[in-house]
Amino acid sequence: MGQVADSPPAFHRHVLVTPGDGWVSAWLEDDYHHLGVTLRHDGETVDRIDAEMVRAPWSTCPGAVQQLTATFAGVRLDEVTARGEKQANCTHLHDLAVIAAVHARDPAPTRYEITVTDAAGGVRLCEITRDSALALRLVERDNLIEEPVEARGKTLFQLGEWIASLDEQAREAARLLRWAAIIAHGRAIPMDRQSDASRMQSNCFTFQPGRKERAQRVGAVMDFTTSARQPLDDLVST
Incomplete structure (x- = not known):
């Protein structure tokens, strides 16, 4: 849908x-x-x-x-x-x-859905649901967290200590939401500025020296805000 x-x-x-x-x-x-x-x-x-x-x-x-x-x-x-x-x-x-x-021994599937709005007036709303129930909401203004108050004034990269203080289930949701919110910044970066892997820090398989110099941008970019389908529509959790 x-x-x-x-x-x-x-x-x-x-x-x-x-x-x-x-x-x-x-x-x-x-x-x-x-x-x-x-x-x-x-x-x-x-x-x-x-x-x-x-x-x-x-x-x-x-x-x-x-x-x-x-x-x-x-x-x-x-x-x-x-x-x-x-x-x-x-x-x-x-x-x-x-x-x-x-989750290998869980009795049932778990589905997370994450939404990170594009910045409007410097504000982004970041939300994650777990099995359709809201698990965590972050409000970010000018790259600093405003909500929740326990994390206020921190950047996404400074949330490690706060996340570690949460219970296991909340910690998992917070880690997933933080990583997605970081990746979401790519929507505001022109594609020509994010298509030269040789300039990237060596923080993943593709960006390792000797590999990033020959990596080519190939993947299609989806915009699920306007798409007729949503992520993982082909997989149904039952």
């Missing part, structure tokens, strides 16, 4: 985690990405990890699938979060592997 006519322009990201018998999948779709991870496990240890990139922003991104296997295959489910090596991986696949491991 598309957005209603009066919806403000915004970045949209949905994350769906689905546990099964001996497996758990985690999928993400937003303006720039559509990808998923499936962990195969014996209840204790990751036996195999599969990943699929339907839409990714750089020509080199698909190579990160092999790196993800090297990082997590054979790792205990309860040690996946602490495994590290995030910058050597596609950060999005890495995050999906982590959230999949956390």
Whole structure:
């Protein structure tokens, strides 16, 4: 279902985690990405990890699938979060592997829906729902948090201590919302200014030296504010 006519322009990201018998999948779709991870496990240890990139922003991104296997295959489910090596991986696949491991033994799927409005008068409204219920709302003015009051005056990059103080479920939602709000800034950057990977910091698989110099921008950019479909419409959580 598309957005209603009066919806403000915004970045949209949905994350769906689905546990099964001996497996758990985690999928993400937003303006720039559509990808998923499936962990195969014996209840204790990751036996195999599969990943699929339907839409990714750089020509080199698909190579990160092999790196993800090297990082997590054979790792205990309860040690996946602490495994590290995030910058050597596609950060999005890495995050999906982590959230999949956390929810591997859940009895039902979990769906997050994130909306980050484009800045209007310097203000952005950032919201995340968990299974249709509001989990967290951030109000940002001129790149500083106004709400919630506990995080007031901080930038998105300074929220680590506050996020760590939250309970487990709120912490997961806050981390997902913060990362999406950072990515959402891309909507305000002209494409020609974000299409030279050689200028990027080495903070993911594609942007590592020796790889970023040959990376080409290839992925289609979606605008789900006006799209007839919404992220992960092809995946239904039941």
